[in-house]
Amino acid sequence: MSPTMSKLPYALAAAAALLGAGAAAGYLWAQRSAAPHAAATAGTAPTPAAPERKVLYWYDPMSPATRFDKPGKSPFMDMQLVPMYADADEAAGTVRIDPGITQNLGLRLATVTRTHGAQEIHASGVLGFNERELAVVQARSGGFVERVPALAPGDVLPAGALLAELLLPEWAAVQQEALALQRLGQAELLAAAQERMRLAGMPEELIRSVLASGQVQSRVAIRTPRAGVIQELEVRAGMNLMAGATLARIQGLGTVWLEAGVPEAQSAAVRVGQAARIQLASRPGETLDGKVAALLPALNDAARTLRVRIELPNPGGALRPGLSAQVRLLGATQAAALAVPTEAVIRTGQRALVMLAEGQGRYRPVEVLLGGELGSLTLIQSGLAEGQQVVASGQFLIDSEASLKGIRPQPTGSQP
Known part of the structure; x- marks a missing residue:
C-alpha cells in the first residue's frame, strides 16, 4: 500500500471532528438568540424606569x-x-437618625409636663460696703494738728475713738467773747454770742462745756462719729488745717450690700422686696435671708445683667466686703405651666429651640417662647404641648445635622 493510501483514514477522522464541533456551536448560538424572543412571547414585561425625583x-x-x-x-x-x-425627610422639617445608633449618640428624651411652683432666679454677686454708712470727718475751723494716735487706713475703730487733737485759735476768740458777756449778765448779748459759736462750727456739747466751766477750750479732740473701718486718713501731727479740710473717712460695717447680677432675660421678674436666699463661699452650709432693697437703673454692660442690691445685717462684722455669694431670688407662686428640663433648651442668643422627638427616629427643631425657671425646669409659654417628648441630651448633635441640611426651626405657636 502506498503512503498516500495509508494516511487517508486519519484525515477523514479529523474532518468529522471539525464538523461536529461546528454543529454544537451553532446549536448553542441558536438557543441564546431565541431566549429573549421566547421571554417576550411569554408575556414578561421590561423593567420600568425609576420616576424622576422632584x-x-x-x-x-x-x-x-x-x-x-x-x-x-x-x-x-x-x-x-x-x-x-421633595421625598426627603428633611423636606418635612425633620432629621432622621437610625434608632439603632441613638444609644451610641447618648440621646435622652424628656416629656413636656405641666407644673407649678415659685419661680426662682439664680444669680451670683459680691458683698460690698453700704455707702449710706460712710461718715466724713472734716475740720470746722482753721488750726493746727497737735496729736494723732497710731492709726492707718484699714483699722477698725469703735464709735467715739480718738482721731486727732487740734488747736483752733479762731474758736478761742469766740469763746472768750461769750464768757465775757456771760460774766456781765447780758442775756440777749450772750444768746447772740452762742449763735456765733455755733456758726464758727462748735458742737453743742463744746458750747455747753465752755459756758459751764468758764474756761476757754481751744484744744479739741476729734473722735469717730460711728464704728467702722478707716478708709482714708488725711491728718498727721504738725499739719496746718484750713476750714473744711477732710481728716478721715469712716465706713460703717453695721450692714453690707450684696450686689447680684440677674441675667437680662430674667430681669422683668425681679421686684423690690423680693425674698432672697444667699449662700457664701466662705460659709458653706449656711444660708442667709435677705430682701431686694433696690434695682439699680443701669445694667452691667459687660455681663448684660441687671444689678440687684440686697442689704444684709452684719453683726460682729462677719460679712466682709469682697466675698462672693450665690443668690436665689424667690418669686410668687405661678399658675400651672408647661415645663421642660433646662438642659433641653438650646439658646442661640436670638431665639430658643428644642428638638422635638416625633417617633421612628425622626426629630424636628421647634422654636419656643421661654418663661422663668423652676429649679432644674424651664417654663414654656408657647411652642410645645403637654405630653410631647424633647431631646434632653445630645440635642446639639441633631441641631448641627439640621443646620447642615438647611432645616429651619418650626416657628413658635405653629403645629407640626
Missing part, C-alpha cells in the same frame, strides 16, 4: 440657610450646590 431647591451645605432656585456653583464656597428633594 427637586425643591438647591443649597450649599456650608451655608444651608440660603436656598437657590437653580443648580450651579455656590457663591460662598468652591463647590457645586446640592439638591433638596
Whole structure:
C-alpha cells in the first residue's frame, strides 16, 4: 500500500471532528438568540424606569440657610450646590437618625409636663460696703494738728475713738467773747454770742462745756462719729488745717450690700422686696435671708445683667466686703405651666429651640417662647404641648445635622 493510501483514514477522522464541533456551536448560538424572543412571547414585561425625583431647591451645605432656585456653583464656597428633594425627610422639617445608633449618640428624651411652683432666679454677686454708712470727718475751723494716735487706713475703730487733737485759735476768740458777756449778765448779748459759736462750727456739747466751766477750750479732740473701718486718713501731727479740710473717712460695717447680677432675660421678674436666699463661699452650709432693697437703673454692660442690691445685717462684722455669694431670688407662686428640663433648651442668643422627638427616629427643631425657671425646669409659654417628648441630651448633635441640611426651626405657636 502506498503512503498516500495509508494516511487517508486519519484525515477523514479529523474532518468529522471539525464538523461536529461546528454543529454544537451553532446549536448553542441558536438557543441564546431565541431566549429573549421566547421571554417576550411569554408575556414578561421590561423593567420600568425609576420616576424622576422632584427637586425643591438647591443649597450649599456650608451655608444651608440660603436656598437657590437653580443648580450651579455656590457663591460662598468652591463647590457645586446640592439638591433638596421633595421625598426627603428633611423636606418635612425633620432629621432622621437610625434608632439603632441613638444609644451610641447618648440621646435622652424628656416629656413636656405641666407644673407649678415659685419661680426662682439664680444669680451670683459680691458683698460690698453700704455707702449710706460712710461718715466724713472734716475740720470746722482753721488750726493746727497737735496729736494723732497710731492709726492707718484699714483699722477698725469703735464709735467715739480718738482721731486727732487740734488747736483752733479762731474758736478761742469766740469763746472768750461769750464768757465775757456771760460774766456781765447780758442775756440777749450772750444768746447772740452762742449763735456765733455755733456758726464758727462748735458742737453743742463744746458750747455747753465752755459756758459751764468758764474756761476757754481751744484744744479739741476729734473722735469717730460711728464704728467702722478707716478708709482714708488725711491728718498727721504738725499739719496746718484750713476750714473744711477732710481728716478721715469712716465706713460703717453695721450692714453690707450684696450686689447680684440677674441675667437680662430674667430681669422683668425681679421686684423690690423680693425674698432672697444667699449662700457664701466662705460659709458653706449656711444660708442667709435677705430682701431686694433696690434695682439699680443701669445694667452691667459687660455681663448684660441687671444689678440687684440686697442689704444684709452684719453683726460682729462677719460679712466682709469682697466675698462672693450665690443668690436665689424667690418669686410668687405661678399658675400651672408647661415645663421642660433646662438642659433641653438650646439658646442661640436670638431665639430658643428644642428638638422635638416625633417617633421612628425622626426629630424636628421647634422654636419656643421661654418663661422663668423652676429649679432644674424651664417654663414654656408657647411652642410645645403637654405630653410631647424633647431631646434632653445630645440635642446639639441633631441641631448641627439640621443646620447642615438647611432645616429651619418650626416657628413658635405653629403645629407640626
